[in-house]
Amino acid sequence: MHISYGIKTAVKGMAHEKWINLLSIMTVASSLLIMIFACLLLYNTEHIASTLHERFGMVAFLDDRLQASEIQAIIERIKQRQEIEGLRYISKEDALKELKERLKEDSYIFDGLDYNPLSPAIELRLKRQYITPQQVASTAKELKAIKGVSEVYSAEKVAEIIEAFYRSLSNFSLILLSALGAGIIFVVYSTVKILFYRRKEEIETIKLLGATRGFIRMPFLVEGGIIGLFGGLLSVGLSLLVYFAVTYRLSSVFPLLETILYPTEIALSFPLSGAILGLLGAFIAVGRLRF
């Protein structure tokens, strides 16, 4: 009962005070729009970054004198480790072939050699969560301890970069989203506070008629929620417009722009987040009611 009264009163109140509410919706939409762009930036950066770990490699060099069965045993042993995503065995012959291919016209330097100086090796790919400097170091140490493994090469520096990148990305997103979220709460808080004071006389009257706190608060909470919801819908609409403009129109000039992704979760979650933040702002604005 209170909810239907709250919705009706809030809608009436919003129509009555349309300019301040419209201004508030637009301010919330602007903040949410920045948040959406930030999220898109983070999402796309992370998407690109998720391919970074594929470039991270670890190579375990094996003894020259190992038999095929011993090599196979080492491969099986390494395969069973939880941090290994995949591996590739490179025989002495394959290693030399690959090196010659890479050196191309300079490959003549091997012409004078009557033996293959390269060792057989296992090229490893680690799962993303294991690419941290500490984990890489400990994996390398453990692999080196395996009998038959002569040397382990790992690009710890790359691991450090990847880790630092993720850390700063998540810190940045946390700070940005918190600041803008607080901004939205403040905007709705200010709007509802103004509307609350404008209706002070009316509120005092209905208090005397026997209204409970819930009854008095409900229209303001609904109003805050509606401001947030509409702000969210507007921001999603605007961001989609910008997204399509950028991906379809500008991609002919900058083909890279075509690869930008807009996940459905953003389109769905932002109106809801707006409504929740609006509700929170309104809740703080209405505060404690005294009788």
Add this chain to the structure above:
Amino acid sequence: MISFVNVSKFYDYHTVLRSVSFTVQKGEMVFITGPSGAGKSTLLKLIYRDEEADEGEIRVGNFTVTSIRPSDIPHLRRNIGIVFQDFKLLRNLTAYDNVAIALRIRGIGEREIRQRVSEALKRVNLRHVADSNPKALSGGEQQRIAIARAIVAEPQVILADEPTGNLDPNTAIDIMNLLREINLNGSTIIVATHNRELFRGTGKRVLSIDSNRIIKEEQG
């Protein structure tokens, strides 16, 4: 129905009411009179707990107003219909909605609200202005709407604070006749007024307040 036992009210160092005691029986109509500033309005405000008594005990029906919990104040007020001198109608609502709000507060369904508001407006002879905004109505009509709002939920007690203070003499008589008629139907009514003409010849009990206390009890 209502009892005051040695009730006092002070504002800072100023005494508004001192050791006031009286009772009002169920179905009774009582006038509180006295000069401006005597404490008539404060006395009514103490009943619906808009003001808090500093000493003594006030009871309204089953509620002990002087020790009521804040969360119970709305429930106390739902047992009381209040008519104010300045009407206190909500300017952005129609006459109908101004009456209906008293029922909406109580969580009553819209179908029942329609029926009860229509009856209340009929009792005050204003069914034809249901869709009007209070601003478009005369002072007398606005006060009738306020009375309809006070009676629509059939409260145990009706309090009227200078209900004719802003009205011309003829309209004032109409309003008083209306309140008497409501009283005849069984409602307990307390009217605070400085206008002695309103209770002269009514035969109702009159409590006179002066110098912060009830100084006289008489028949109107």
